[in-house]
Amino acid sequence: MRAEQYLAPETLSQLAPFSLRARMIVEGVMSGMHRSPYQGLAVEFAEHRPYTPGESLRHLDWKVYGRSDKLYVKRYLQETNLDVVLLIDASASMRFGTLGQKSGWGGTEAGRSRSLWTKFDCATATAVALAYLCLAQRDRVGLVLFADGVQASLRRSGVRDQWRKIVQALTTEPVERATMIGRSCDEVLATTRGRCLFFILSDFLFPPEELRLALARLRHRGHDVVLVEILDRQEIRFELDDPTIFEGLEGEPRVMADARLLRRAYLDELARHRAEIERLVRGFGYDRVSLDSHDSVGPALASLLARREALARRSGAG
């Protein structure tokens, strides 16, 4: 599988005008476009503050002392690189898909056997697009595949080859277990140092309470998070007419229902679920974007990046 196949030209063209910026200032080890939370001696003066006795005299502004006979310490804003972690749901529910694949689309193990474009395929496409963009602006990108725990991971790196490793990991890992985002998040945080921007790509079809706990831990560690919700169009519209036996992908028992009569109630439940997730995301001050696996990834991502760019400008950080 060629990595380029995940980057449809229209997706990249829509993303190109935007630079990915963290809404929060993240810690970086490399100079870059992103502002560092660490003021110091680096690039750009930020402000003065009164000197505290006992403090090092290294950053004392002598010129101000000479003019005003007062002791002030100089503070600086440091330009840093951004660490991005792509946290991708590889549980069995992501194997769901109803869009038939066309030649040249690429695909993962999840949908290849049935020639369907699955939610995992869509997540893969979105993830590689984001990785490509980040690497292009010299940010470091890491990858974590999770289900009921971390399935596979790639350390953050800013080298060009990182992108190919990401694609390789996404297209070969099995997608078959249940989702436990809390546990997976704990495992990820245990190995993550510094502040990162987490992109969580999932269908989020698990209890919102689990998500809340996971987001709370990320928030506690000061990470920024963008939730990318990926659902199949059939899941969004539920356009089934006949009495149907539904078979759970994560081992749930079979359920018989008249899909046509059930539709309204299902859509109500879906809307309620998504509203709850939205409420959680806003509560933590994070971003969320929804993707229909049948649609192109570009417009939704472009919209997300535009929104983040605007917010960064308003905050004057960027």
Add this chain to the structure above:
Amino acid sequence: MNLLHPGMALAALAAVSVPIVIHLLLRRRRRVIQWAAMDLLKRAMQRDRRRQRVERWLLLAARCLLIAIAGIALAQPFVKSSEAFGGSVRTVWLVIDDGVASAERLPDGSTALERSTAEGRRMLESLGAADRVGVISAAAPVRRLVDPPTADKTRLDSLLSQMSPADTGSDLSAAIRSAAEAARESEEAGEIVLLSGFRRGSLDPSSMAPSVDAEVNARWTLSALEPLSGFPSNAWMTRAEAIRTGEESGMEGDRTVRVQIERRSEALPRSVRRVTSAGPAAGAADIALDAGERRGGADLRLRRDGADAEESGAASISLELDHDAQPRDDRLFAVLPSEHPARVVVLDRRGGSVRDLERLGSGVWMARALDPGKSGALQVDEVDPGSLDRAMLKGADAAIVARPDLVTADGWKMLREFVAAGAALLVTPSPDDSGQRWTESFRSSLAPSWTIDPEVEGAVTAWRLAPQQPSSATLRQLGSEISVLAAPVSVSRRIRIAAPPTDAEAALVFDDSTPMLLCGRPGGASRGWVALLACAPELSWTDLPVRPLMVPLLQEVVRQGRALATMDAGNLVGAPASLPRGAAALEIVPPAGSEGAPRGTAILPAGADGRTRDPVLAPGLHRALDDSGRPIGTVAVNVDPARASIEPNDPGAVLAWLERSGSWRWRGDGSTEGEGASASADAEASWSIWLLGAAVALALLETIMARLLSRSDATERGA
């Protein structure tokens, strides 16, 4: 509600099963798909389970209803106007006069009953499907043929078609009363329809009218068919009696029956009617009636071996008159009296051999007069009145009491039973002037209405018999000779006797018009015959014993008295029948040529008065049975000519009779109601259009409902 094409409605009902079957098949045909959002699905199902079930059944019901309504609409239902516009269910009581008068043949060949039932069927057609009809037969005894009222028009039509005239008369009063009682029990409003020709045989306008209470009158409509008009000719036989036996007439092998007929009609032209004897005793005679003449008669000679002879010697015959407008009274059944020699018991006390004619007792004279030539034509047994017992009277046909003063109280009781059983009795005064104290015993036992003066009258100048003697049943055989024979007779002593003409007839009268011989039925009895002579037939009282009248007088009193004692008192259909001596029951025998079983019970038990307990409902020659069920005689029962009368009644008089019971109206002769029925049919409202409209509306509703229940709006889709 009725359906023009019931098959379509049935097909629609069958087609209702189609959506149900589809529903069941769809439930079975489920596809399996893998699904990720199982939690959401389960929550949706839990939240929506009841609503889904209701909606599913609602949709199914709507589809079934749609098919059913469409099918019924195609079946073109319609509602009779009475249902569509009247709203309520009606009850109609048809009172149909099927009495014997309804057998009248109308000029168009139908019977009066058929006219009534045709009107009844027209009435049925005009009724709504839910209206109920009860039927009452007005022939006595009145019966409710359909009770409770039914809406089954097929059954009613069949019943009306099968009705035939009864042999009993009509009892319209009881029939109306019965319908009124049924109406009072009903909570619904309705109509009582009286269907009759109202001939005189069905209704006597002077009779008591039925009472219909005010509540029924207020709620129920009363209507009647208009009376039949016209007065066609009708004749019937009034009597058939044997007038002379073959032995007496010298024509061995034949019996002569005198038949009398009577006729009624608007005009009485000259006509000749023919009487024939049905069965083996074949014979026929023509009876000529002059213009204006109502009655006539003829002698009919029948073969003796053809008549249905019985062990007792009696013979039964069936006579038929050529048919006219009322065929039911053209047949007469009769039982001719026995021809066996009569046995006579003479109650007299013999005082030894008497050779002096002047001193011969009345008993001797009478015994000699009964058998003057000692030929044995009449068997005479002489019995002393004091030693009379039942064994002596057993088997006797007649008794002559020459010494009533010697008869004991028990003796009078035995004589009473003897006469009541169908025997003849002649009583003459005691020769002893002072011995007339028997009169009270006679009166109390046998003739309570008769007057007998116990004092013997003596005359200086003897009483003579009247030169013109009355015509009597007892001495009918003597004809005009009776006056010649009576003329020389003189009576010097007598007792005065008298009786109301309704209870007895004077067969001989004195020239002062007082009866010399009174004859009649014993008081309160249906059979038997009693005669009382005003003088003792011995020479100290009268010269009768030596006059030519003595022999024929005694012979006729015994022979005719025997016949009259056993003669049917005119047993008529609809009344209890008199039975012969010793009969315990009457077996009803259908007359030859009649169809089916006779109406009523086949065996009628006898009551204490020698009659059947229940009325006989069929004419014919019925069998009298003894205790062991053995036939012991024949009883003739005939149609009552008065109840079969087709003499018309004045419509005004009929209406006046009806209106004594309520507010009646004429229904016309079918034409008015026919128009009503036609108008009613025109008013039938077709419901097809409305039902088709409802089906279309239901289809739209089903479509909308199906979309609403299974699809969300565009906004939801875009979500």
